[in-house]
Amino acid sequence: DGGITQSPKYLFRKEGQNVTLSCEQNLNHDAMYWYRQDPGQGLRLIYYSQIVNDFQKGDIAEGYSVSREKKESFPLTVTSAQKNPTAFYLCASSQGYGNQPQHFGDGTRLSIL
Amino acid sequence: AQSVTQLGSHVSVSEGALVLLRCNYSSSVPPYLFWYVQYPNQGLQLLLKYTSAATLVKGINGFEAEFKKSETSFHLTKPSAHMSDAAEYFCAVSGLTGANNLFFGTGTRLTVIP
Numbered sequence: 001d002g003g004i005t006q007s008p009k010y011l012f013r014k015e016g017q018n019v020t021l022s023c024e025q026n027l028n029h030d031a032m033y034w035y036r037q038d039p040g041q042g043l044r045l046i047y048y049s050q051i052v053n054d055f056q057k058g059d060i061a062e063g064y065s066v067s068r069e070k071k072e073s074f075p076l077t078v079t080s081a082q083k084n085p086t087a088f089y090l091c092a093s094s095q096g097y098g099n100q101p102q103h104f105g106d107g108t109r110l111s112i113l
Numbered sequence: 114a115q116s117v118t119q120l121g122s123h124v125s126v127s128e129g130a131l132v133l134l135r136c137n138y139s140s141s142v143p144p145y146l147f148w149y150v151q152y153p154n155q156g157l158q159l160l161l162k163y164t165s166a167a168t169l170v171k172g173i174n175g176f177e178a179e180f181k182k183s184e185t186s187f188h189l190t191k192p193s194a195h196m197s198d199a200a201e202y203f204c205a206v207s208g209l210t211g212a213n214n215l216f217f218g219t220g221t222r223l224t225v226i227p
């Protein structure tokens with residue numbers, strides 16, 4: 001079955017450490033997205049990519065970085081510059097624009113040791 | 114610019130009662146509107162979407178929503194709540210301009226009382 005796979009499901013970060021969250025999709029979607037979810041705040045867009053080798057900052061990109069070297073992969077790195085990284089991170093993908101829904105992975109929960 | 118407001122961060126209903134979750138949107142262009150459901154520690158699952166065809170949209174699990182332009186609303190309803198409906202529900206809007214970016218509301222947590 002087609003879908004989006006996020007790994008790992010749980011991740012722990014030490015102070016000063018960069019960590020990378022994986023997101024892979026086999027839906028052949030052009031666009032991919034990363035969201036951060038905090039209790040009571042809904043989903044906030046970190047980065048998005050509409051095509052390979054191109055990506056754009058979302059609303060809260062500071063302290064994060066991404067790459068899009070392959071259509072099916074969109075990894076997110078949480079850098080040490082992100083001072084409050086504890087959150088639930090969701091990856092999504094979609095085909096086309098506006099009227100096409102986004103499909104979501106099951107998320108990665110990041111915590112600080 | 115697009116945005117959504119979900120009235121009520123928590124809603125409780127009895128099993129078998131009507132479910133009504135409210136969503137109002139703001140959009141400078143004709144909107145596309147979506148409702149998603151999230152179960153604990155999982156991603157979001159699409160319930161239904163409005164894309165300017167019929168104003169009454171039917172989704173999965175017996176849910177439906179009605180687009181009312183005059184009220185800028187897209188409320189989600191279900192005639193009879195089941196225990197399995199307990200989850201968090203998100204309304205989202207996107208527009209015709211630019212990328213397929215969704216703007217999410219802050220969510221409504223639905224509790225179903227047996």
